[in-house]
Amino acid sequence: MEDYRIDAAAPESVDVxxxxxxxxxxxxxxxxxxxxxxxxLWDAYRExxxxxxxxxxxxxxxxxxxxxxxxxxxxxxxVSRLGDRLVVSWIRHDTSEREAGRLTELQRLGNLGWMDWxxxxxxxxxxxxxxxxxxxxxxxxxxxxxxxxGRLVADDMPRMGAAVQRLLGEGRSVDEPFRIGTGxxxxxxxxxxxxxxxADGAPLEVHxxxxxxxxxxxxxxxxxxxxxxxxxxxxxxxxxxxxxARLRDTLLPVPEQSxxxxxxxxxxxxxxxxxxxxxxxxxxSAIELPDKSALFVVGDVAGHGLPAVGTxxxxxxxxxxxxxxxxxxxxxxxxxxxxxxxxxxxxxxxTATMVxxxxxxxxxxxxxxxxxxxxxxLIRDGQAGFLAQPEGCMLGAAxxxxxxxASLALLPGDHxxxxxDGLVEDPGEDIEEGLARLAETAVRIVAEGRGDVTAxxxxxxxxxxxxxxxxxxxxxxxxx
Numbered sequence: 001m002e003d004y005r006i007d008a009a010a011p012e013s014v015d016v017x018x019x020x021x022x023x024x025x026x027x028x029x030x031x032x033x034x035x036x037x038x039x040x041l042w043d044a045y046r047e048x049x050x051x052x053x054x055x056x057x058x059x060x061x062x063x064x065x066x067x068x069x070x071x072x073x074x075x076x077x078x079v080s081r082l083g084d085r086l087v088v089s090w091i092r093h094d095t096s097e098r099e100a101g102r103l104t105e106l107q108r109l110g111n112l113g114w115m116d117w118x119x120x121x122x123x124x125x126x127x128x129x130x131x132x133x134x135x136x137x138x139x140x141x142x143x144x145x146x147x148x149x150g151r152l153v154a155d156d157m158p159r160m161g162a163a164v165q166r167l168l169g170e171g172r173s174v175d176e177p178f179r180i181g182t183g184x185x186x187x188x189x190x191x192x193x194x195x196x197x198x199a200d201g202a203p204l205e206v207h208x209x210x211x212x213x214x215x216x217x218x219x220x221x222x223x224x225x226x227x228x229x230x231x232x233x234x235x236x237x238x239x240x241x242x243x244x245a246r247l248r249d250t251l252l253p254v255p256e257q258s259x260x261x262x263x264x265x266x267x268x269x270x271x272x273x274x275x276x277x278x279x280x281x282x283x284x285s286a287i288e289l290p291d292k293s294a295l296f297v298v299g300d301v302a303g304h305g306l307p308a309v310g311t312x313x314x315x316x317x318x319x320x321x322x323x324x325x326x327x328x329x330x331x332x333x334x335x336x337x338x339x340x341x342x343x344x345x346x347x348x349x350x351t352a353t354m355v356x357x358x359x360x361x362x363x364x365x366x367x368x369x370x371x372x373x374x375x376x377x378l379i380r381d382g383q384a385g386f387l388a389q390p391e392g393c394m395l396g397a398a399x400x401x402x403x404x405x406a407s408l409a410l411l412p413g414d415h416x417x418x419x420x421d422g423l424v425e426d427p428g429e430d431i432e433e434g435l436a437r438l439a440e441t442a443v444r445i446v447a448e449g450r451g452d453v454t455a456x457x458x459x460x461x462x463x464x465x466x467x468x469x470x471x472x473x474x475x476x477x478x479x480x
Contacts, residue, residue, distance in 0.1 A: 001046055004029045004086070015090075016062060016073050018116065018123050035063065041077055048079045049086060055079040059093050061290060074290060112211035112310075115142070115193075119168075119203055133189060133212045135182040153179040153186060163191070171195045171203050173342040177213065188217040194342050258452060258475075259286055262294035262361040267452065267473040269459035273422070273466060280468035281308035281352065282420045283316055292361065295323045298418040298472055299354040300373070311350040314339065315395075319356070329356055329369040330403040333392060337371070337403075340396030351396040355418050357474075359410070364476070366416070367407045371395045374424070377439060378408070379415040379446055384439040414476045415446060415454060422469030423462060451475060 009024040019027070029036060036042050044055040059076045078089045113129030124142040131138045143151060149161045156178045166172045173194040179186050193208030259266040266286050273280060281301025288294050297319055301308045315336060322332045333354070340350050355376060357368035368376065368387075372394030375386040390404030410416065417438075424434030438458070445457050455471040462469055 001049075003031070004045065007085070017121065018118055018125050019121075020125075023123075041079075044077075044079055045086060045088075048081050049084075052081045054081075111215070112209050114207070114209045117206035119205060130210050133187075133210050134180065135184060135187065151180050153181060155179075160191075167193055167195060167206065168203060171197055171201065175343060186214075188213045192343055194339075261286060261288050262292060262359055263477070264294060264359060264361075265452065265475040265477055266296070267455040267471075267475070269455040269469075269471045271422075271459045271462065271465060271469050273468050280304050281312050282422065282468040282470040283312045284418075284470050284472055285316055285320060286472060287320060289324060289358070291326075294359045294361075295320070295356070296359070296418060296472055296474060297354065297356045298373070298420060298470055299352055300420045300470075301350060301352040303350070307350065311340070311352060314343075315352060315354070323358070328405075329358060329367060330405050332356070333369055333371050333395070333403040334401070337395045337398075337401050341399060351394050353394045357416075357418070359474075364410045365407055366410055367405060369403055369405050371401075371403065372397070374419065374421060374435070377417040377419075377442060379417070379442055380411065380413070382443065382447060384443045386435065386439070410474075410476045412476050412478050415442070415451060416474040417442060417454070417458075418472040418474070419458075420468065420470045422465055422467035423458060423471055425467065427466070 006024050006027050006029070009021055011021040013024060014020045015024065015033075017032075019032075041057060044057070047053070048055050055078070057077045059074055062073055062075050074093045076091050076093060078091070080087050108129060111129070111133065113127040113131075113133055115127070115130055116125045117123070118125075124144055126142040128138070130142070134143065136143070146164070149157050149164065152160055160176060160178045163174045163176045167174050173192075175190070175192045177188065177190050179188055181187075190211040190213050191208060192211075193206055195203040196205040196207065197203050254268055254270045259268065268284060268286060270282070270284065281299075281303060283297075283299050283301070285295065285297040297316075299312070299315055301311045301315070318336060318339060319332060322335060323329075327335075333356070336354070340352065343350075353371055353373040355368065355370045355373040357366050357376075359366045368390075369392060370389055371392045375389050377384055377386055387406065387408065390406045392403040393401050395401075408416075419438075421431075424438050425431060426434060441458065441461065442454060445451065445454050450457055452475070454475070455473040458471055459469060
C-alpha cells in the first residue's frame with residue numbers, strides 16, 4: 001500500500017491547513033499530510049482495510065509545517081471499512097469549546113467576524129459572521145482580498161486600494177473604514193488586518209476582522225439630525241447597558257465552585273463596578289494546557305465599553321492560543337504588545353496590564369511574567385508578601401518593550417493571588433495603603449479557615465466598588 005486518495009469529504013470538513021470540503025477531494029494522503037507516514041494511524045489504516053475492524057485513537061497532537069509555518073491541532077481519529085474503502089473521521093478537540101462558543105457569541109453581538117488569507121496556498125477563510133457583515137450567501141465563498149476594492153462605493157476605492165497595497169506590498173497593518181453596496185442599501189464596514197511574514201520578511205498570511213459599523217453610523221446621523229436627540233440617546237444608553245451585561249456574562253462566566261487545575265485549587269471571583277453603563281476591561285483565564293501544566297492570567301484593559309471588550313477578547317483568545325502552542329511567556333507578552341500597537345486607530349491605541357503564570361505540577365514550579373500589572377501576593381505559613389516583579393511595561397505603550405521572567409516553587413498550603421486594581425484602589429488613597437490592606441486581610445481570611453473561598457471573600461468585602469475587580473486565588477492543597 002503506497003498511498004490513499006480522498007474521494008469524498010463532508011462540506012463542513014476543514015483540515016489543519018485550511019482546506020475545506022470539496023477542496024480535499026482528490027488529494028493524496030502522503031502528498032498532503034506527509035507526517036502521517038510511519039505512525040500508528042498509518043498502520044491502523046492498513047489493518048482496518050485488511051481486517052474490517054474499526055480503529056479509534058486516543059487524542060493526539062498533529063503537526064504540519066506549511067511554507068515554514070508550523071500548525072498544531074489536537075485530534076482523535078476513527079477509521080472503519082466500507083467495501084474496499086475507508087471511512088475516516090478526524091475529530092478536532094478544542095480544549096475550550098465553551099470559549100469558542102463565547103467567541104462566536106461575541107462576534108454576533110459585536111457584528112464582526114474574522115478572516116484569514118494564506119498567501120502561500122492562496123486560500124481565504126471567513127468566519128460565519130463575515131458573510132452576515134457583507135450580506136453575502138455563504139455558498140458563494142469568501143471575497144478575495146484583491147477583489148475587495150471592486151465591491152466598494154466609488155469614493156472609497158482609492159483609499160481602500162492603497163490600504164490593500166500597504167498590507168500586501170509593504171507588510172503594514174491596516175485599520176480602514178469603507179462602504180459597500182448591498183441589496184438592502186449601503187453598509188459602513190471596518191477592516192483591521194495584519195500580516196504574518198517569514199524569516200525574510202515576505203508575507204505568508206493575512207489575519208484580521210471585518211466589522212459592520214452601519215448601525216453606529218446611522219445612530220450618529222440620527223443624533224445630529226433628529227429633533228428628539230435626547231430620546232434617541234436614552235434608548236441607546238439603555239441598549240448599551242443591556243449589551244454590556246450580556247457581553248460580560250458571555251466572556252467572563254465565573255465558576256460557582258473552585259477549579260481543579262494541574263493539582264491546584266483555583267478560586268475565581270469577578271465583580272463588575274456598581275456604577276456606570278459600560279462593561280469594563282478586567283478579565284481572567286485559568287486553563288489546563290495540553291502538556292498538563294496550567295495557565296493563569298489576569299488582565300486589565302484601559303477604558304470601558306465595546307472597544308475595551310474587543311481588546312479584552314483579542315488578548316484573551318490570542319494569549320490562550322500562543323500558550324497552547326508552547327510559546328515562552330515573555331514571547332507571548334511581546335507579541336501581544338505588538339498586536340495592540342499594530343491595531344491602533346488614529347484616535348490612539350489600546351493599552352492593558354497583565355500578569356500571567358504557567359505552573360508545572362511535576363516540580364511545582366510557577367513561571368510568571370507581568371506587563372505593568374500589580375504584583376502577585378504569596379501567603380505562606382501565616383505570612384504574606386508581594387513577589388519581586390520582573391521587567392515589563394504595560395502592553396501597547398512602547399514598541400521596544402522587554403519582558404522578563406521569574407519563577408517560584410509553590411509549597412503545600414501556599415496561596416498565590418492574581419488580581420486587578422479594583423481590589424486595592426480607593427479614591428484619594430495611596431496604592432501602597434491598598435496593597436497593605438489586601439495582604440493583611442488575605443492572611444486573616446486564611447487563618448480563619450476560609451482559605452478555600454479567599455477570592456470570593458476578598459471580593460465581597462469590596463461592596464460598592466467603583467471599578468471592576470477580578471481575583472484568582474491559586475492554592476496548593478495541604479495533602480499534595
